[in-house]
Amino acid sequence: MNATFEIARLGAQGDGIADTETGQVFIPFALPGEAVTAARLKDRADLIAVLSASPERVEPACRHFTVCGGCAIQHLEARSYLDWKRRKVVQALRAAKVDAEVADIAPCSLHVRRRITLSARKTERGMILGFNRAHSGEIVDIVECPISLPEIVAAMPALRELAGIMSATSQPFHVTVTATASGLDIAAEGSGRMAGPQRLAAADFASRAGFARLSVDGEIVVEPKKPAILFGDVAVPVPPGSFLQATAEAEQAMADLVLAHLSRAKKVADLFAGAGSFALRLAKNSEVHAVEGDAAALAALDRGFRQASGLKRVTAEKRDLFRRPLTFKELNAFDGIVFDPPRAGAEDQSKQIARSDVPFVVAVSCNPGTLARDLSILVAGGYRIKAVTPIDQFLWSPHVEAVALLEKPKRRR
Numbered sequence: 001m002n003a004t005f006e007i008a009r010l011g012a013q014g015d016g017i018a019d020t021e022t023g024q025v026f027i028p029f030a031l032p033g034e035a036v037t038a039a040r041l042k043d044r045a046d047l048i049a050v051l052s053a054s055p056e057r058v059e060p061a062c063r064h065f066t067v068c069g070g071c072a073i074q075h076l077e078a079r080s081y082l083d084w085k086r087r088k089v090v091q092a093l094r095a096a097k098v099d100a101e102v103a104d105i106a107p108c109s110l111h112v113r114r115r116i117t118l119s120a121r122k123t124e125r126g127m128i129l130g131f132n133r134a135h136s137g138e139i140v141d142i143v144e145c146p147i148s149l150p151e152i153v154a155a156m157p158a159l160r161e162l163a164g165i166m167s168a169t170s171q172p173f174h175v176t177v178t179a180t181a182s183g184l185d186i187a188a189e190g191s192g193r194m195a196g197p198q199r200l201a202a203a204d205f206a207s208r209a210g211f212a213r214l215s216v217d218g219e220i221v222v223e224p225k226k227p228a229i230l231f232g233d234v235a236v237p238v239p240p241g242s243f244l245q246a247t248a249e250a251e252q253a254m255a256d257l258v259l260a261h262l263s264r265a266k267k268v269a270d271l272f273a274g275a276g277s278f279a280l281r282l283a284k285n286s287e288v289h290a291v292e293g294d295a296a297a298l299a300a301l302d303r304g305f306r307q308a309s310g311l312k313r314v315t316a317e318k319r320d321l322f323r324r325p326l327t328f329k330e331l332n333a334f335d336g337i338v339f340d341p342p343r344a345g346a347e348d349q350s351k352q353i354a355r356s357d358v359p360f361v362v363a364v365s366c367n368p369g370t371l372a373r374d375l376s377i378l379v380a381g382g383y384r385i386k387a388v389t390p391i392d393q394f395l396w397s398p399h400v401e402a403v404a405l406l407e408k409p410k411r412r413r
Contacts, residue, residue: 034054064145078107083401093375114179118177158209344372345371350378360406361405
């Protein structure tokens with residue numbers, strides 16, 4: 001049913017929220033202060049027209065915006081957009097009763113995303129390659145992406161052709177593209193089992209296109225140049241599908257905060273270490289024990305360390321920190337900790353850190369809600385929050401990173 005709505009505020013996912021007699025209505029692409037016409041279905045509505053526009057409304061940067069589901073909020077001017085993201089961290093901390101000063105957010109530039117995951121599907125009209133429409137399985141074929149590195153966008157025609165060559169299914173599948181120091185690393189998931197000639201054709205095309213590697217469901221099809229990522233000045237040969245921060249600039253911003261806070265630590269535990277984005281930078285100044293549950297990522301970290309020079313000792317331990325967190329007794333062997341868990345956070349590990357005597361701790365998170373929970377545990381254990389810095393790594397999306405710096409005073413003997 002079509003109706004007119006007054007937008008009161010911006011929701012956590014970037015939707016405009018209208019308060020009505022029958023409850024809140026969430027309207028994508030509408031901004032606070034606007035009057036809009038929208039077609040309502042229960043608590044959601046599709047925007048039809050903006051009757052009175054907010055002064056904060058700007059022209060979107062991408063022709064695919066509102067159709068492609070990759071971005072939620074290109075239509076909000078930059079300062080208000082950054083304030084909205086920072087407030088997400090402030091509100092999460094407030095809800096958890098965590099008292100902390102939240103710094104200004106570190107912004108994200110255009111054309112810097114080094115990894116994107118595309119959806120692909122073979123149709124009667126040819127190969128479709130792009131992003132899913134919001135709240136839909138429909139794939140929007142894209143020709144531009146202003147958040148992504150130019151070399152990824154320039155490769156879109158070749159990626160679309162490669163997807164068509166290796167597709168062995170009528171179902172949608174995913175193609176993750178990562179820009180590495182060696183070239184583009186292409187990892188397909190769910191594209192189907194390729195027959196011999198099809199596999200050879202895909203390998204030949206990937207090589208001629210200059211791609212560093214092509215893998216399907218974790219199995220390498222061809223690898224003309226081993227893909228490597230620079231963590232500081234250490235080159236790490238990353239495995240297919242390995243976790244990687246989405247932009248190098250956000251990773252560096254986080255690393256700068258981590259390194260500065262742990263500069264006095266001689267022995268550091270890097271928990272949820274991945275392939276070593278923090279560990280290998282920290283090893284310039286400190287001995288590091290890297291703990292990670294993914295064996296392939298840990299092996300890549302170890303190879304990067306062994307091929308580098310000028311680093312202090314780095315040890316690696318494969319361990320599921322959700323099932324078996326490091327105990328406070330184990331942690332007391334260190335004078336610095338950094339932990340960067342998945343979105344679920346690190347509740348059990350935080351409880352052990354809270355019981356420890358480690359003086360310097362850095363919590364890195366992609367989820368303000370679980371970060372706030374984990375910080376409340378650490379504060380209850382005697383830690384003081386020195387600073388919380390939000391970082392906008394996923395431009396124009398609802399996601400926000402944050403880095404929290406904590407200290408624990410030495411106990412009197």
